[in-house]
Amino acid sequence: MKAFVRPDAPSDSGFPIAKAGYPFIFVAVFVTAIAALSGWHWLTGLGLCASLFCFWFFRDPDRLIPADPNAWVSPADGRVVVARRVETSPYGEGPAFQISIFMSVFNVHVNRIPFDGMVREVRYQPGRFFNANLDKAAKENERNAILIETPSAVKFWTVQVAGLVARRIICKVQEGDRVSRGVRFGIICFGSRLDLYLPPDFECLVREGDRTLAGTTTLGSLK
Incomplete structure (x- = not known):
């Protein structure tokens, strides 16, 4: 049986809500x-449905992370749509291992740090709003890329990508911050994806079509 630990203090609420959702709610x-x-009964019914959806969408449950310090964890809830070695990435020369996770409107949208390290760069890029499930979304959609360097000097990119409905990317980290596995770092509102560009020798444990939980699912490890 795998051992798990808490990445941060548990919430005081029985149904925690991400602060970004307060205005919508x-x-x-x-x-x-x-x-x-x-x-206005019809509008009341519509408003009630919208209220319940906002409460559900912006839920922010506590998570446990694998106790194994070498385990890289998922940055997002959702479905793996890409898990393969690529010859080039949008954020550097040479090959990389790309993992992309698509978040539908029914997934928790709070994003978490995949591995311990220091934020070396935060790069925001305006763009289009194609369906985040499509490959071209990684290069053409609005996105926010975070370069993190691990204690062993390994650098990787975590990229928040807006989707067809998403219109707001929130990132709470900035250059120079030290970050830890499984800790919350941002949220994307209403459907989106997370792209990881890892070293090419990354030993991936997930496949396309797999479902992930942010902070809890182990993506793999480095050799």
Whole structure:
């Protein structure tokens, strides 16, 4: 049986909500209340559905991470759509191992750090809003790329990519920050993907089609 540890302190709430969701939840609840007081039943029903969806979408459950210090963990909940060695990446010369995880609107959208290290660069790139499930989304969509250097001087990129519906990428880390495996670092609102560009000799344990949980699922390790 695998051993797990907590990457951070547990939440005080039984149903934790990401702070980025507060404005959306407030607006949905406010509109619902006004509609109910005004007797607009159809709008009240619509507002109630929107409120419940916002509560569900912005859920931020606590997670346990593998105790193995060499395990690289998933940065996102979702489905693996790419897990292969590529000859070039958008963020450097030479080959890399790419892992891409697609997050539908039904997945938790809070992003977590894959491995311990220091943030060396944060690079935001405006772009299009193609379906995040498509390969061209990695190069053409709005995205935020984070370069992290591990204690053993291995560098890798974690890229938040906006999707067809997503219109807001939130990143809480900046250059010079020290980060730890499994700790929250951002969120993308309403459907998106996470791309990892790792060293080409990365030993990947997931395959395309696999489902992942941010912080909990082990993606693999370095040789």
